[in-house]
Amino acid sequence: MAEAATLPRVPERTCIGCRRKTASAGLVRVARRSDGELSVGRTEPGRGAWLCAGSVACFDAAVQRRAFGRALRAEVSGQELGWLRERLLSEGVSTSEGPTGHKLEGVVGA
Numbered sequence: 510m511a512e513a514a515t516l517p518r519v520p521e522r523t524c525i526g527c528r529r530k531t532a533s534a535g536l537v538r539v540a541r542r543s544d545g546e547l548s549v550g551r552t553e554p555g556r557g558a559w560l561c562a563g564s565v566a567c568f569d570a571a572v573q574r575r576a577f578g579r580a581l582r583a584e585v586s587g588q589e590l591g592w593l594r595e596r597l598l599s600e601g602v603s604t605s606e607g608p609t610g611h612k613l614e615g616v617v618g619a
């Protein structure tokens with residue numbers, strides 16, 4: 510009989526939007542710190558909620574079923590959700606594309 514012990518232990522998290530279980534590498538974490546501020550990052554202290562990285566669909570699904578409030582054990586205001594949405598989407602993009610150079614344009618000399 511094969512033992513599962515030979516498999517590397519990959520910690521799995523459940524996305525609160527689509528409820529799919531996946532390795533935490535493909536997810537972003539939203540945490541509510543002890544001071545009540547929301548923050549994004551897998552090392553943030555406090556209660557955390559996981560979402561598929563860069564997925565608007567998962568975020569919106571989580572908002573619709575009020576999954577944030579449940580996962581974080583506290584109400585999340587509409588303003589906070591708006592901030593989170595932007596924050597999460599930029600996280601998803603930045604991890605897959607890497608740093609982008611700032612384009613300087615608009616200054617066209619005659």
Ligand SMILES: [Zn+2]
Nearest residue numbers: 524527561567
């Ligand atoms: Zn998801």
